[in-house]
Amino acid sequence: MTASGSGIGRSVPRVDAREKVTGQARFAGDLKLPGMLHGKVLRSIYPHARILGVDVSKAEALPGVVAVLTGADLLDIDPYYGHSIKDRPLIAIDRVRFVGEPVAAVAAEDEATAEAALNLIEVEYEVLPAATTMQAALAEDAPLLHEVEKLRPGLFHGLGELRPQGNICYQHTIARGEVAEAFERADIVVEGEYTFPAVYQYAMEPHTAVAQWEGDQVTVWASCQHPYLVRAELADLFGLPVTDVRVIVPYVGGGFGSKSYTKMEPITVALARKARRPVRIANRVDEAMVTTRRHNMVCRMRTAASADGTLLARQVSLWLDTGAYADNGPRVVATAADAAPGPYRWESFHVDAYGVYTNRPPSGSYRAFGATHLQWIGESQVDEVARRAGIDRVEIRLCNLLRPGEEVRPGGKPLDADLVGDVRKIAEALDWDSPKPPGTGRGLGVGLLAAGARPVSTAIVRLQADGTALLLVSTTEMGQGARTVLSQLVSEELALPVERIKVPGGDTNVTPYDRSTGASRSTTLAGKAVQRAARQVRDELLAIAGEHWGVAPHALELRQGAVWYGGKSLTFPDLIHERFGFSGGEIIGHGTVRPEAGKGSYAAGPVFWEVCIGGAEVRVDPGTGRIHILKLVSVADVGHAVNPELVEAQEMGASMQGLGNALFEEMVFDEGQILNSTLLDYHVPTIEDLPDAFISRLVENEDGPGAYGIKGVGEGALAGVPAAVVNALADLGIKVNELPLTPERIWRALHASDVPQRQEPIFKENP
Amino acid sequence: MTEGLIGQERPLVTISLRVNGEPVEAVIEPRELLLDFLRDRLGLMGAKRSCDTQVCGACTVLLDDLPVSACCTLAYEARGREVLTIEGLAQDGALHPLQQAFIEHTAVQCGFCTSGMILTARSLLQDHPRPTRQEIRHYLKGNLCRCTGYWNILKAVESVAGSGRQRGRVGEEAT
Amino acid sequence: MLGIFQIHEPDSIEEASSLLKEYGYEAAVYAGGTELLLVMKEKLAHYSHLVNIKTIPGLDEISFDPEARTLRIGALTTHRQLEHSSLIAEHAPLLAEMESTVGNVRVRAMGTIGGNLCFAEPHSDPATLLLAWDAVLEVGSDEARRRIPIADFLLGMFETALQPGEILIDVHLQLLPANAAGAYRKFSTHERPTATVAALLQLEQGVIADARLAVGSVGPAAFRAKEAEEMLRGQQPQEELIASAAESASRAADPVDDLHGSAEYKRHLVRVLAAEALDLAARRAQAEVDYD
């Protein structure tokens, strides 16, 4: 039996493109329910304070106000949530821990009234000493953000035992061998202290949630990446069976991690509960910024090598600022630790990674977390080793890179990518061996990101009596093209044209369980479940046809929406009719992915190692310090490209975000307050920031765990860019240990002798 | 004047305008923003609110053919004028060439920036049918897109601008 | 969301002015609204009466007086009009060049030159260039009209010489003599510029007869680098002279530390931009290079 769907490997146009270019695509904020109220949130103005009282009487008295929610309304529930650590009340109860923390929320007939009501709420605070930086939070007499012995694991903690200490909410160590001994033996030791800024994901659609209660059941329309995890947390918070919570996800206007896990949904649900009417809350940009962000980080790293450039050992300590609540901090800590050694064959390494509570807004996921934090640091040290050893920077990588099948991290999945081939491709795209024009620097960076999250996904394919297929899957379409790619997988298996496959949005009452949309997992894992579901349908079609003709299924062929036996064919509608004896009915297939399913490969995490690689050619304006990017190159090591143009689109988008992270993006804090909380002052890349050229290469070694050897993409290029740019700068003799690489910072580095530099180490000793 | 919810007097003005070719008349408060007017009163949801500060362009609509930030423009400002939103761009179900090009060049991802991006490009091409790459970049600078990394948008606009670039990988055709 | 306000539609400057006087602090001139509405949305200020001067005829016109060789630019002329006007392209291409870099297309379509100057936001492109150009601003009220040199109009951060009830009517620009030329340089890392420099040089037989150098965006208000101008006059535009003039302008700056960068860095930027602007202006005046 064969299926010649040729659904995959082709750049079919996106299935959602027409709706999107005509303005018809609907997002959570476009939804209007009868009687819907507008919710607005009053937020803390202090980084740390005790709430002595909240007087809402004037706000409640304002005509048009239907409900005002405060911590006092939550006495009948356990109001704490947090998927990794249950440390966060859905609205402040007796204490605020960051500037921007919700203190009260108003539901009113219109937005203007809700806003006016916020001004009438009187909050009495007792200001507490705050730890608004990691240094302050790790000081001996630092105020404690949480009563640490009481930290409770969240529903999806999954990271072993919680061993909080002071303001350290999570700690992760990975180690192999004895580093001390290797450093003694080393001819070359490179070391330094580095900082990475807080960064805002800026998904263009700010978080939006609409909640509607009907009796004891609640429906939430949300711009969320992981509807099933949101459902679980809402059910847990409000004491409901999960099936009484329904989460529906329309199109999402970009996620990049900012909409992973639970965000504005609990407060919206609580406000709707109090108002007894549907409520919508839509964040503004400044509110999105305090809802989640990328962790700022301090890192100390040292790398040992022998005189010939053989990498021996690496030792890393890193501190990630997770803000006032853990959010996804523990996972970021673990992933950062995993990324720290880099993809090399070490004799020994030791990484200590810490997540630190501070009085800043919480940090969570942002595309390629961990890898983006660490790769530029590790790769700049590898370049420095090469310089000191007097060997070429590509050569040192080719010699030291792990080969497929080698252990990456103790106990983890062995390497499943051809990094040597990938590095060669980058070098080739950069014309590495050609002479550089004067004033240009070249650099590259390679790394690995533990990808895939948990391998739990399900999918259902319903082949309808008219021969169209309905694919039910809970992957969120947030721009990455999930609905298109997953349709292509069904198309491939059922030999149905993509136009005959419909993929509605996620709806926990309709579409089956999927763990999440993130960690580059959907095409690989949800895709595998989709493939299996489609195969079940296919097998059933073949069985019906086989019975009809009295032949074995392997003698049959699927082609153009029909099953063929020699020159004879039966269309799918014919087969369904045959099956049910009636012009109705449908054939249903379901597919499941779970840890055991991959015969070990899913069991030993990660699901796959995503390759993070990039190259850059840069010039620097000596007058202003501005970096000009002549060329960016990326390699998409995808295993098998279902839709090559969508893969390239991921690379382009991730690279541009990488450029923003590398060159100018930074949330600036003063005493816990964000100073650049609008896009007037927080600059994200524009079309004028494009490099002169961008080259993306596709690598299809079919070495991924998904269907047809697929593995995910979409994050790696982001982590590759800062590393490539930092190394290209070092190639010009400009060494930096802080991101972003603002013109001023570069100017200071260029004039290191006559401009004062920061001397003091950030942490004087290990905290 | 009417008595407002907050007990304050709410001044009202009557405006008549054309939206996507259709006449519209409405009684509004002067403070009503064009974006809310289009979305809440007329149900035209294509223009989006993102930055709310005239930086991102997600709310772009054309007012007498010129791009404006509907998030910071009074609906009052549209009185006696012609508003074009993304919903009015296709004619009798036939997509505008820019819409077609955005589909063909994968210049759409999440779609949140797309309406504004297409309308801005249409305003450019109207005045300037054959812009250079540099001119396109300059004109679209105020329309942010966080998903695509802009290359495909540039290619899509160029393809309609007939600036003669072939479809293909961007790297090989560096400026 | 904006607070509640009433909008007034005067027919004349006089009527607008009396409305402004009648409502005092409750009232504001409403032009393009790009600054005003932003400020009101962010709740940094509230006005219950907006006086829409766009209903006054003629305020958005550009005209040229060939006798006096002056351009008259109405206060309501948008950045976009200035960018594309054929009169401007012919008589003041430098102004069009600068205007094309203001904000983004939407801000240029709505925002007016008058609004930009009256708001007196320190990071202003037009203020820097027009200061070098010695523009003269005509303002008026229901009582009188007066002309103010721009140097006396821009007083500080968000501060101008406008008196209560006064409205900016137009901007008068004296065309540069044939042997003069200018250049405008800016450096930005955010929406608004970090540093702006405008240089105008008049050359007579290779010697600088007149020099005007304005620096903006780095401090509370744009200023003229008088000492640098003095150094340049009577000299040939050599590299070293330009470098010392740029150095002098940089010393004269009063930059502040903010999100755009440290005072020290901005001082450095002024030096770099001033040198570039002076060099380009000199080459343009010697007709070596044309306007973009």
Ligand SMILES: Cc1cc2nc3c(=O)[nH]c(=O)nc-3n(C[C@H](O)[C@H](O)[C@H](O)COP(=O)(O)OP(=O)(O)OC[C@H]3O[C@@H](n4cnc5c(N)ncnc54)[C@H](O)[C@@H]3O)c2cc1C
């Ligand atoms: C996103 C963004 C980017 C920008 N980038 C730049 C940039 O790069 N460079 C730059 O220079 N500027 C920049 N600007 C500022 C822009 O130039 C101004 O917003 C615009 O020119 C203001 O004109 P307006 O007509 O909209 O003024 P309005 O907002 O209508 O008015 C501004 C102020 O001036 C007063 N006013 C207006 N006109 C008059 C008058 N005739 N008489 C008396 N008072 C008056 C008003 O009462 C108000 O206080 C930017 C603005 C934005 C929003």
Ligand code: FES
């Ligand atoms: S929402 Fe209007 S410009 Fe961003």
Ligand code: FES
């Ligand atoms: S497609 Fe998502 S912001 Fe442009």
